[in-house]
Amino acid sequence: MNGDGRETATLGNVSLRFYDTRTRTVRDFTPLREGCASLYLCGATVQAPPHIGHIRSGVNFDVLRRWLMYRGYSVTLCRNVTDIDDKIINTAHSEGVPWWEISERNQRAFTHAYDILGCLPPTVEPRATGHVPEMIELMRTLIDSGHAYEAGDGSGDVYFDVRSFPDYGALSNQRLEQMRGAGDTDTDSGKRDPRDFAMWKGARPGEPSWDTPWGRGRPGWHLECSAMSTKYLGGTFDIHGGGLDLVFPHHENEIAQSQGAGHGFARYWLHNGLLTTSGEKMSKSFGNSLLIPQMVRKVRPIELRYYLAQAHYRSTIDYSDEALYEAAAAFQRISGFLTRAAEMVGTVEPAAEVPEEFAAAMDDDLSVSQGLAVVHNHVRDGNAALTDGAKDRVAELAARVRAMLGAVGLDPFSEQWAGSGDSGLREVVDALVSVALEQRQAARSRKDYAAADEIRDQLLAAGIAVEDTPRGPRWELRRG
Numbered sequence: 511m512n513g514d515g516r517e518t519a520t521l522g523n524v525s526l527r528f529y530d531t532r533t534r535t536v537r538d539f540t541p542l543r544e545g546c547a548s549l550y551l552c553g554a555t556v557q558a559p560p561h562i563g564h565i566r567s568g569v570n571f572d573v574l575r576r577w578l579m580y581r582g583y584s585v586t587l588c589r590n591v592t593d594i595d596d597k598i599i600n601t602a603h604s605e606g607v608p609w610w611e612i613s614e615r616n617q618r619a620f621t622h623a624y625d626i627l628g629c630l631p632p633t634v635e636p637r638a639t640g641h642v643p644e645m646i647e648l649m650r651t652l653i654d655s656g657h658a659y660e661a662g663d664g665s666g667d668v669y670f671d672v673r674s675f676p677d678y679g680a681l682s683n684q685r686l687e688q689m690r691g692a693g694d695t696d697t698d699s700g701k702r703d704p705r706d707f708a709m710w711k712g713a714r715p716g717e718p719s720w721d722t723p724w725g726r727g728r729p730g731w732h733l734e735c736s737a738m739s740t741k742y743l744g745g746t747f748d749i750h751g752g753g754l755d756l757v758f759p760h761h762e763n764e765i766a767q768s769q770g771a772g773h774g775f776a777r778y779w780l781h782n783g784l785l786t787t788s789g790e791k792m793s794k795s796f797g798n799s800l801l802i803p804q805m806v807r808k809v810r811p812i813e814l815r816y817y818l819a820q821a822h823y824r825s826t827i828d829y830s831d832e833a834l835y836e837a838a839a840a841f842q843r844i845s846g847f848l849t850r851a852a853e854m855v856g857t858v859e860p861a862a863e864v865p866e867e868f869a870a871a872m873d874d875d876l877s878v879s880q881g882l883a884v885v886h887n888h889v890r891d892g893n894a895a896l897t898d899g900a901k902d903r904v905a906e907l908a909a910r911v912r913a914m915l916g917a918v919g920l921d922p923f924s925e926q927w928a929g930s931g932d933s934g935l936r937e938v939v940d941a942l943v944s945v946a947l948e949q950r951q952a953a954r955s956r957k958d959y960a961a962a963d964e965i966r967d968q969l970l971a972a973g974i975a976v977e978d979t980p981r982g983p984r985w986e987l988r989r990g
């Protein structure tokens with residue numbers, strides 16, 4: 511506490527602030543335990559391979575995690591996998607394979623997508639079906655305390671009684687009397703109130719099921735997150751994250767279950783904005799071209815990460831190819847400066863600290879867009895210093911640019927990206943381009959400028975832009 515009674519984070523006098531969905535205000539971040547930050551993120555429902563709309567949340571919260579780490583916190587990230595749900599079961603039926611084959615296949619696709627976009631693996635990644643005992647315990651606690659009940663129609667469903675929890679609706683700023691039915695069952699015959707939501711779904715013929723004291727059935731989506739966050743992060747933890755579309759009913763229901771069971775639950779609620787195409791939420795029908803393997807054919811993975819991370823995490827991204835290529839070009843201006851800087855001054859290590867202006871932007875509810883504006887200012891100054899041949903200035907600016915990019919997982923020279931599949935290929939392309947450039951130089955020497963230009967045009971047609979500099983020609987990949 512400081513003089514005016516406000517709680518302030520005191521790690522090195524840093525005041526880290528986040529917009530908290532629950533209070534609808536920007537709040538100073540004070541962790542439950544000093545120096546530690548516990549973070550729960552609703553992960554994938556592995557019913558289909560991911561498109562960029564799914565992965566945005568992973569990238570946004572990876573930036574949060576990295577910034578917390580930069581600020582000295584030891585971060586525990588729990589991101590769940592919903593490996594059972596209606597769509598997984600339906601897809602399995604239509605393909606004639608077991609439900610777990612669908613889950614496994616898509617979970618691998620998600621893991622691969624997170625990896626190639628440079629998201630650090632979560633500390634723990636629990637799967638719903640591996641935590642049925644924890645869910646049974648939570649249901650028992652809620653039934654015993656009068657917050658939940660077994661369905662009255664013999665279906666085997668277990669429902670949460672929303673009227674038993676006075677705060678229901680607080681997160682999404684709704685009043686119970688204005689809410690409609692939960693719509694999560696075929697009929698509401700077993701419910702005391704249509705707004706009550708299913709925590710557990712009784713077994714239906716041909717569907718996977720697990721044994722409980724209330725009969726066989728399968729986990730509901732909301733219940734798994736309450737049970738698994740408690741298991742791995744404790745009854746009270748720091749930050750709960752997810753997409754804005756999860757605020758209601760999913761997160762509202764998680765709060766009802768966990769606080770109904772006597773836990774403090776999440777202390778801060780952070781939600782990322784959605785990714786739309788032409789203003790509409792992405793749906794599977796037009797999402798196929800935006801699957802991750804397709805996307806990284808359009809731009810490099812690090813450029814895709816830049817595209818997803820550059821907007822404020824709470825803003826909506828309306829996807830277009832043009833905007834993607836613009837972002838890739840913006841990133842290439844940064845990486846191009848770093849390459850030219852290295853050519854002039856040799857290897858540049860990241861500075862120990864990021865510039866204050868960058869840090870201030872990130873501390874203020876993770877304003878990556880403002881932070882990247884600082885990066886681009888550095889690049890502009892750095893390019894001027896390159897032209898002036900001011901070596902020390904170039905080295906200093908490049909070191910700071912690397913530090914800033916590294917803090918958000920975008921440093922192209924970092925081990926993480928240098929080790930990505932692209933670099934080996936780059937060496938091969940570099941060797942091939944060198945051969946072509948030697949031939950171009952030979953043509954110029956004999957004053958055959960038509961032949962020299964043709965070589966340059968052919969390289970450009972192959973996506974390689976050649977630029978003549980005082981230090982000789984250099985090349986860059988130009989995609990899109």
Ligand SMILES: [Zn+2]
Nearest residue numbers: 552553735760
């Ligand atoms: Zn969840």
